[in-house]
Amino acid sequence: MDRAERTDQGNSAAHADVCSRLLGIAVQIESAVDNAAAVHLLQQGTAALDADAAVFISFVRDDVTLASYRYLLACDPVWALQYAQNGWCLDDPWLRYALYNAAPIRAEELPPLNDRERWVVDGAAHFGFVSTLIVPVPSPAAQSRVAVLCLGSAQRQHFVGEGYGRIRLLARSLAMELGDWMHRQVRADLMAQARITEDDLVLLWHQQQGHNSKVIATLMKTEAKTIDCRFQRLSLKLGAANRRAALRVAEIYGLI
Numbered sequence: 509m510d511r512a513e514r515t516d517q518g519n520s521a522a523h524a525d526v527c528s529r530l531l532g533i534a535v536q537i538e539s540a541v542d543n544a545a546a547v548h549l550l551q552q553g554t555a556a557l558d559a560d561a562a563v564f565i566s567f568v569r570d571d572v573t574l575a576s577y578r579y580l581l582a583c584d585p586v587w588a589l590q591y592a593q594n595g596w597c598l599d600d601p602w603l604r605y606a607l608y609n610a611a612p613i614r615a616e617e618l619p620p621l622n623d624r625e626r627w628v629v630d631g632a633a634h635f636g637f638v639s640t641l642i643v644p645v646p647s648p649a650a651q652s653r654v655a656v657l658c659l660g661s662a663q664r665q666h667f668v669g670e671g672y673g674r675i676r677l678l679a680r681s682l683a684m685e686l687g688d689w690m691h692r693q694v695r696a697d698l699m700a701q702a703r704i705t706e707d708d709l710v711l712l713w714h715q716q717q718g719h720n721s722k723v724i725a726t727l728m729k730t731e732a733k734t735i736d737c738r739f740q741r742l743s744l745k746l747g748a749a750n751r752r753a754a755l756r757v758a759e760i761y762g763l764i
Contacts, residue, residue, distance in 0.1 A: 523674060529556045530678045537685040543580065546689055551582040553682045554659065557675055561636030561660040563588070564683070565603060566690045568653050570747075570757060578690060583660065587635035596631065599624035606644035606656035612676050614667050615640035632660070639666035643679045645687030652760045655690060657683035695762045702745040704763065711735070711742055712764045715755045 533553045540546040554562040561583035568576050577597050581588050590596070597603065601620050605613060616639070620626040632640070637660030645655035659679055661667070667675065698704070714724045721732040721739075728735070739751040748754035758764050 526556060527674070527678060530682060534681050534685045537689050540689055546686065547580050547582065550580050550686065554582045557659060557679060559659040560662045562658065564655065564657050564686050564690070566655040566687070566694065567603060568694060568760060569651070570760065578694070580686065580690070584635045587632065590631060596628045600628050601625040602640070602642045602658055603656055605642055606654050607651050610644055610646045612641060612643045612680055615642060618642065636660045636662050638662050638664055641667045641675070641679055643683040645683050647691070649760045655683070655687045657686060691762055698761050698763065704745065708742050708745070709764060711738060712755055712758045715751050716759070716764060
């Protein structure tokens with residue numbers, strides 16, 4: 509066996525080891541009991557992908573005026589503090605990309621549109637995101653619910669070369685598992701905070717099917733006015749103006 513063959517075999521073994529490590533980490537995410545456990549796995553995944561930093565952002569927009577963000581950080585927390593204090597979420601080009609695209613992309617392929625976006629990118633570069641791989645996690649709720657994994661390196665042109673395709677694929681696996689985990693947390697939190705019951709979910713399902721109060725009342729063996737009252741209470745729980753708005757909130761947060 510010549511040197512080239514030994515090198516190829518060594519590279520193949522190293523690649524297989526990285527894949528095995530990353531997939532093992534991704535499998536564990538589903539059973540993460542809290543944010544700390546999820547962050548620990550994100551840190552492990554970041555190291556397995558030979559990155560220096562990572563942030564996972566979950567974005568949910570109830571309507572044009574109300575939005576919420578959640579983060580898992582495998583980077584300097586000072587960056588997250590600056591991100592929040594400066595309101596960079598409103599001008600984040602990486603999140604903007606994730607809202608409308610599903611394919612991973614390198615940050616250098618996504619030039620900032622204005623000075624505000626440039627400030628966000630420059631700020632991230634000081635905390636390990638000189639080179640960045642952006643991995644969107646789309647959802648059925650389209651622009652109303654999305655997440656994105658940003659993997660950073662302190663080295664320029666880090667995510668290039670023959671290994672990029674493998675990293676891209678593995679990063680997507682990690683991002684999708686984190687997205688599913690975060691979605692379950694957001695859903696569970698809303699269920700608990702709004703005190704949503706199984707009966708409430710049944711009502712929402714009927715609304716989704718287009719059933720009016722009379723039809724629902726017949727199916728549930730009660731009166732239409734009772735169904736109307738229950739929808740009013742449910743709408744208040746979800747902070748919605750009416751049953752149609754309540755259904756939209758339920759769909760965005762994956763209650764049904």
